[in-house]
Amino acid sequence: MPRTRSALLACIAWMASAPALADGSFEPVHVNRISIVNGVEYELVVTPLKVRGRDRSADPYMGQCTIFTVHGTYSRRSGLPSFLTRAGHFAALAHLKQAHAADRWVNLGWMGTGFAPADSGAPCTFRSRALHLHVEQGTQAVISYHDPL
Numbered sequence: 001m002p003r004t005r006s007a008l009l010a011c012i013a014w015m016a017s018a019p020a021l022a023d024g025s026f027e028p029v030h031v032n033r034i035s036i037v038n039g040v041e042y043e044l045v046v047t048p049l050k051v052r053g054r055d056r057s058a059d060p061y062m063g064q065c066t067i068f069t070v071h072g073t074y075s076r077r078s079g080l081p082s083f084l085t086r087a088g089h090f091a092a093l094a095h096l097k098q099a100h101a102a103d104r105w106v107n108l109g110w111m112g113t114g115f116a117p118a119d120s121g122a123p124c125t126f127r128s129r130a131l132h133l134h135v136e137q138g139t140q141a142v143i144s145y146h147d148p149l
Contacts, residue, residue: 026109026134026141027059029068031100036093040074040086044096049105061115062108065124070115070144072128079148084130092131092142107141109134114144 029046036042046069048062062068074089099106115126128144135141 024109024111024114024143025059026107026143027062028105029062029108030105031096032067034093034096034100036097040089040093042070042072042093044070044072044108046070046108059109061110061126062124067124068108069118069122069125070128071118071125072131072144074131075129077129077148080130080145084132084145088133089131092133095133095140095142107139108144109141110144110146112145113147116146 028049030049031044031046033045034042045067046062048059048065048068058064074086076084076086096106111132115128117123118125118127128146130145132143132145133140134143
């Protein structure tokens with residue numbers, strides 16, 4: 001029994017320290033356009049590739065959109081995770097620019113409340129306050145954060 005308890009505690013500690021997308025998700029998208037101003041502000045226009053999420057449901061942000069637009073910046077807000085840095089935001093933008101230049105799809109997603117509606121009259125246009133290039137088990141995804149988790 002002590003061995004089982006030790007293994008269980010080790011597993012829980014590993015899960016708590018490993019990067020994960022709990023309460024988040026990502027979907028493959030095609031980058032139609034990316035415009036970057038002042039190094040941090042950007043407009044991103046993508047076409048979701050209409051792949052259902054891992055649980056077979058539509059993504060809550062991109063799931064109903066044929067074109068998905070994000071107006072974003074880097075804004076260090078209280079309550080956002082400490083790993084969201086300006087350098088990390090730059091890396092995520094560079095990844096999106098490279099995908100656009102190479103005409104290849106990229107994973108785009110969110111964590112917590114990763115996007116906020118930009119305008120009630122434009123249901124597929126959102127805002128973001130920080131991007132992060134997340135890498136897990138060889139898979140890369142640009143993850144958006146908007147409000148504290």
